[in-house]
Amino acid sequence: MTALLALRALGLGDALTGVPALRGLRRRYADHLLLLAGPEPVSNWLASLGVVDGVVSTTDLSGRPPGRRLGSHVAVNLHGRGPQSHQLLQAAAPRELIAFDSAAAGHLAGCRWFVDEHEVGRWCRLVASVGASCDAADLRLPITAASDRAVVIHPGAASMARRWPVTRWAHVAAHLRSDGHHVVLTGTEAELCQALSVASGAENLSGRLGIHQLAERVASAALVLCGDTGIAHLATALGVRSVTLFGPVPPTWWGPAIDLDLHTVLYHGSRVGDPHADRPDEGLLRISVTEVLTAARAQLAGTRPPST
Incomplete structure (x- = not known):
């Protein structure tokens, strides 16, 4: 099965705002293995909830390319605008890179970065550029508990x-x-x-x-x-x-x-x-x-x- 590797090597809040985009990618690439390149334990927690299929432990942008052992794969930069995050993914030679335009990284696919944009909408817009469907409703996670009023x-x-x-x-x-x-x-x-x-x-x-x-x-x-x-x-x-x-x-x-x-x-x-x-x-x-x-x-x- 071909891997779809999404990079978001950030903390809890950042990871959660990226969940709708991850769900959109899962719908668009239903026949791929969806992997999240991010820090533990947040990434493992999202995997346990079924948001992604697996985790490639990645704590920052200074280590080895997270896709280096995946062979032919699709890489998605949900981390930032580049160029460093783009280059980290490019170093593993993915067959396709889904990312915002970055001239410094040599990636110009027609999806521009806007500063004044809600973080959830930003990443939904990126994955929509390749036909994925998601919105803010995809933020919800399947965890319920009886209220103790604390x-x-x-x-x-x-x-x-x-x-x-x-x-x-x-x-x-x-x-x-x-x-x-x-x-x-x-x-x-x-x-x-x-x-x-x-x-x-x-x-x-x-x-x-x-x-x-x-x-x-x-x-x-x-x-x-x-x-x-x-x-x-x-x-x-x-x-x-x-x-x-x-x-x-x-x-x-x-x-x-x-x-x-x-x-x-x-x-x-x-x-x-x-x-x-x-x-x-x-x-x-x-x-x-x-x-x-x-x-x-x-x-x-x-x-x-x-x-x-």
């Missing part, structure tokens, strides 16, 4: 630019606990969550959940509160109510694309900032504790105020 707060993010101050999260957690809600903290930032747990009395599960366990924890929650990071996309995929704090990147690029009544986005950015900066984005800091609490309480009550 509120999950995930205070961290990969960069400081997307981290709302921990002192503000502590106020939110304390107020929600005083409302009678069970508040659970998740994340890999153990020290940050420990400090927040001490300040608010919330249950601290930071560093204790693998991706499978985190998905189950989110699936059973009443609400997820977080910044613009992977768990927000997990809440979208699982149909769990959420409040997401955006900055420096606008929600029109990375916000929820389905079930908009379930998700509130808070954003006060006046410009696109640096998502890798070493300090919280100014727009993110304009979001107040009162705004987050108002949005959280509205979602918990089954209503939703207008996104700001």
Whole structure:
């Protein structure tokens, strides 16, 4: 069976926004073995859910070409605009490369990259260029759980630019606990969550959940509160109510694309900032504790105020 190798060597949120494109590829190339070149354990988790058939472990763009042992295969660049990601796939000599145009990589197939585009739509548009059919509804994942009405707060993010101050999260957690809600903290930032747990009395599960366990924890929650990071996309995929704090990147690029009544986005950015900066984005800091609490309480009550 011919392999179809899709490169997306990125984290949880990026992987989830690429799921619709992967499903479109599966429909278009039903007679191919769909492989995901990406990091473990996220890629293995997606394979366990049937999104892909197998995984080629790929953590970044500096290693050996992930398709080097596949023989004749089709390569798909769901990672970026190139040229480095294009060249990594080209090095394994695929019979076909599906990717955005990159003159530097010598690939001009007539599909241009646009900066101002939602991430889900971007990759659906790419695979549509070869006849694949998919849309935002393909984001949904087949994981369900009985709700225990917990509120999950995930205070961290990969960069400081997307981290709302921990002192503000502590106020939110304390107020929600005083409302009678069970508040659970998740994340890999153990020290940050420990400090927040001490300040608010919330249950601290930071560093204790693998991706499978985190998905189950989110699936059973009443609400997820977080910044613009992977768990927000997990809440979208699982149909769990959420409040997401955006900055420096606008929600029109990375916000929820389905079930908009379930998700509130808070954003006060006046410009696109640096998502890798070493300090919280100014727009993110304009979001107040009162705004987050108002949005959280509205979602918990089954209503939703207008996104700001």
